[in-house]
Amino acid sequence: MLKVENLCKNYEYFSIKNVSFELPKGYITGFIGANGAGKTTTLKSILNLVHPDSGKITIAGKDMGVDEIAIKREIGFMLGPVDYYAKSRIGKTVGVYKRFFPNWDEQAYKNYLDKFSLNENKKICELSAGMKVKLGVALALSQNAKLLILDEPTSGLDPVARDELLDVFREIVESGERSVLFSTHITSDLEKCADFIIFIRNGELILNSAKDDIMESHLLISGRKDALTQSLKERVIGFKETAYNFTALIKTDNIIADDEVIKEKPNLEDIMVYYNKEKSL
Amino acid sequence: MDIVISSKSDKPISLQLYEQISSQIAVGDLYPGYSLPSVRSLARELGIGIVTVQRAYEMLEAEQFIYSKQGKGSFVCQFDNKELDETKKRLAAKKLKENIPYYKNLGISLEQLTQLLKREY
């Protein structure tokens, strides 16, 4: 569905380094990373809003460098909650917006408005944060997008609104025809619905596989301080030491029977946190 | 079909799914020919990943609890009584095996464990 090959973008103090990944059709992919890891820059580069220095983006078989406009008519993207023309009625702005999309499905749009309890006569500034996100999602879906790219759609939403939105995502991919890529730093959202995880740190791709694989190939271990031997230190991904104990993240394959540790299933947050404590950093 | 998922459990969700469906098949709650929900609709209903459900179905298929027909979905396999018996034993053995290291760690001998099992069963 979406293929990113060797994406590079250099800024003075930051760069995206050779990021490559592929998004299969019909799944939800979560894009995680700390603030400033390059999530937004990567997404904007994919959309050619930021011009990559090098790399190739292919969406549904079309090259972004060649068919940018055709591609953009067929995908939906939202880089933040809808808050442009906030003082205008939704109907007015959308009336202009929809002219740009030849595949616009007015009936679907009306259905989404109903489903999300959005009223076209309201002004965008009168909507709650969650509603603004839902409006963006409604717009993306009504243009019959086969791929949805969303930057931090759940940040700023309360747990109820987040849960509703995640349910919308699950519904979108249920038919197997549409894919969702969304970035977030709220990793628990992904545990509930993502199929694949892309994790970047400091502009570099760290992990890119099925969520279940990632969760099962890592262990969170903890133990007494003296259990953190030199050998163990070399095998863990990252660790935290206190005066009384230590905790660390380790690849399941790298643990040995001699390690005197308590093993737990990590969550994505642990994985993100400990990868950011990696020894080489 | 009843499925109860715990996201807090240390057991991977795909394994939880596998265990629950396989045991329901073994006891006959899910009868031969029963049409399982599609991977995608089950994922949506349970609020879990599609890949997670796919993995569980793959395990079930590998262990011949279910079979899938292209474009039609997944169905519970036919068993005769003998096979069903074997399956139940297999499941039970698997579960027991999981806990053996724990008993060994406690220093419980096989005899002690057998006695305990008799008493507790």
Place this chain on the structure above:
Amino acid sequence: MKNIIYKELKLVIIPATYLIVLLAALIMIPNYPYLVGMSYCFLALFISFSTAQTNKDNEFTASLPVPRKNIVLAKHVSFITVELLQIAVAIPFALLSTLLINKNGNLVGLDANFTFFGVTFLCFGVINIIVLPWFFRTGYKIGIPFLTAIFTYVILYVCVELAVQLSPLKAMLDGTAAQYIPYRIAVLFSGIAVYCALTFISYKRSVKNFEKVNL
């Protein structure tokens, strides 16, 4: 292409623009620097662009499937439309002014004749080439480019006025004497030509600037 122009005219250009340009009626005031009357279109454009900036028009535009050069072109079309509207509205007032009200001529500058419109085109062209390429270095910041352009516009106008008033050609270029009409028309067409050239260069430069912007 027509969609993005529609978007500009529907969302960016404030409706009050169509009233503001009527201030060209000031041309009927006796002994008045008429170019002032022609400047209100820039007030309208400035308000429109600032409001658009507040409304995050750049974010909206970035969410649309439109090539960058068309975004640039649409903003140019907005400018040209409002400028030409201003000039069109001014024509009847200019006729009234020169033929009926101010028959004795304008003591503080050019009469509202062909020369005047030629100079107006020249000044508008200069505004375009200053504001638009500068605006497209960011795609949303309008304040400083606009102020600089207006400042240049005033200085330029004063210079041109002085040049005409002090030059030996004043008799030909100013006033409404029928025998010099061809000269004044020549100035008008030169003004239009310069306007077209400057606006075209502005477009080319804006496209180049905007291509580099990270939206």
